Amino acid sequence: MFNNYNFNSEIMKAAFIKNHGDLDQLIIGNLDIPKLKPNEVLIQTKFGALNHIDVFLIKGWTGLNIKMPHILGSDGSGIIKEVGSAVTTVSEGERVTINPGLSCGKCQFCLSGNQNFCKSFSIMGEHQWGTYCEFFKVPEENVIKIPDNLSLMLAAAAPLTFLTAWRLLTTQANLLHGEFILIHGAGGGVSTAAIQIAKFLGATVITTTSNSEKIKKAKELGADYVINYRDNPNFGKYVFTEITKRHGVDVVVDSIGKLTFQNSLRLLKPGGRLVTPGATTGPITEIDIRQIFWKQLKVIGSxxxxxxxxxxxxxxxxxxxLKPIVDKIFPLELVVDAENYLNEGKQFGKVLLKIS
Ligand SMILES: [Zn+2]
Structure with a gap:
C-alpha cells in the first residue's frame, strides 16, 4: 500500500559545512531528516534568512566546537510537518516561523523569563542544525503561528533582527518619545528593524549609509535624517552641531564596533546611552574612558x-x-552567492533563501 513515505523520505537537501574556512566551505548535499524529541516540532522549510552569524560560524572561532556536518541558518518559516508526542500548542499543517533563541527552559534565568541569560543559550544554527534545509526542528515553545495576511517570505525575514532590535531599543536603551537616536549603517537587518521601531516609539531617527539608493530606502522606512558617510566622513560634526544643535544624541545603536565606537561615545549627550548588539568591523578598539565618566554615559550590550x-x-x-524588509531571494543551491552578497554589505534589509 502507498503511504506518505517513499524510500527517500529519511533524506533531505541541505546547505552545510564539513569544515571551517572560507564561504565556499558551504556545500549542498543530502542529510538525514532530524528525529523529533517529544517536545519538538518538525517544520517543512519554505524560506530561510541569512544573518551575520553564518559567516562567523563558517570561519569558526577559538573555543567553538560544533559537530560536523553542520547545517546553518537561524531564521526560517514553513509548514509544520510533524509534532512530538508531548506537543500541545501547535499542530501539523500550520504556517509558522520561529524564535531562533534556544535555552534550557529549566534554570533560574529561563524560569524568570530571562531566557537569553541562560547558561546554555544558543542561536538556531549555531550548535544545533539550522534552517537551510528542507526540514528543521525546534522545541515547541520556539514556534509561533503566523496570520494568513503575512507571507511565509516576510515571516522568515522577521525574527532574529526584529527581536534583537526590539530588546535593544526598549528594554536595554529605554528609548523615549522625542529623543534623538543615531543608528549606524541603515542597510543592515537589525538597522532596518531598529529604524522602524525607533519611529514607532516616537524618536527622531538619524542614520548613515553609503549610497543614494539606500538613502532613499532609509527615508521610506521613516528615518528623519540620512547621511551618506562616504561623502561626509566627518558626519559626526554635522549630527552634533546641525541636527542636535550642540546637545548630542540620546541613544546610539552601534553594531559596527571598531570603526565607529569612539565617535559614537563622542556624539552622545550627557546621560546618553550607547547600545551594541555586535561589532561587524571588529570587537577590539581603544576608547577614551573620560567620555564615559564625564558625560555619565551608559554603554549597554544586548x-x-x-x-x-x-x-x-x-x-x-x-x-x-512593523514590516520586515527583504532585499533579495536566492535559491538554496546558490547559498554561497547569498552569503557573499551579505558579506559584501550590498543589501538593504534581509537576504533570503528559498528552500521549497
Ligand atoms: Zn536556562
Whole structure:
C-alpha cells in the first residue's frame, strides 16, 4: 500500500559545512531528516534568512566546537510537518516561523523569563542544525503561528533582527518619545528593524549609509535624517552641531564596533546611552574612558531577546505596524552567492533563501 513515505523520505537537501574556512566551505548535499524529541516540532522549510552569524560560524572561532556536518541558518518559516508526542500548542499543517533563541527552559534565568541569560543559550544554527534545509526542528515553545495576511517570505525575514532590535531599543536603551537616536549603517537587518521601531516609539531617527539608493530606502522606512558617510566622513560634526544643535544624541545603536565606537561615545549627550548588539568591523578598539565618566554615559550590550520580547515584536509585525524588509531571494543551491552578497554589505534589509 502507498503511504506518505517513499524510500527517500529519511533524506533531505541541505546547505552545510564539513569544515571551517572560507564561504565556499558551504556545500549542498543530502542529510538525514532530524528525529523529533517529544517536545519538538518538525517544520517543512519554505524560506530561510541569512544573518551575520553564518559567516562567523563558517570561519569558526577559538573555543567553538560544533559537530560536523553542520547545517546553518537561524531564521526560517514553513509548514509544520510533524509534532512530538508531548506537543500541545501547535499542530501539523500550520504556517509558522520561529524564535531562533534556544535555552534550557529549566534554570533560574529561563524560569524568570530571562531566557537569553541562560547558561546554555544558543542561536538556531549555531550548535544545533539550522534552517537551510528542507526540514528543521525546534522545541515547541520556539514556534509561533503566523496570520494568513503575512507571507511565509516576510515571516522568515522577521525574527532574529526584529527581536534583537526590539530588546535593544526598549528594554536595554529605554528609548523615549522625542529623543534623538543615531543608528549606524541603515542597510543592515537589525538597522532596518531598529529604524522602524525607533519611529514607532516616537524618536527622531538619524542614520548613515553609503549610497543614494539606500538613502532613499532609509527615508521610506521613516528615518528623519540620512547621511551618506562616504561623502561626509566627518558626519559626526554635522549630527552634533546641525541636527542636535550642540546637545548630542540620546541613544546610539552601534553594531559596527571598531570603526565607529569612539565617535559614537563622542556624539552622545550627557546621560546618553550607547547600545551594541555586535561589532561587524571588529570587537577590539581603544576608547577614551573620560567620555564615559564625564558625560555619565551608559554603554549597554544586548544579545537576542527573551520570549516575551520576541512575542511582543512579532505581534506588531502581525498587526502590520512593523514590516520586515527583504532585499533579495536566492535559491538554496546558490547559498554561497547569498552569503557573499551579505558579506559584501550590498543589501538593504534581509537576504533570503528559498528552500521549497
Ligand atoms: Zn536556562
Amino acid at each position: 544579545t537576542m531577546s527573551n520570549q516575551r520580547e520576541f512575542r511582543e515584536v512579532m505581534k506588531l509585525i502581525f498587526e502590520n505596524k
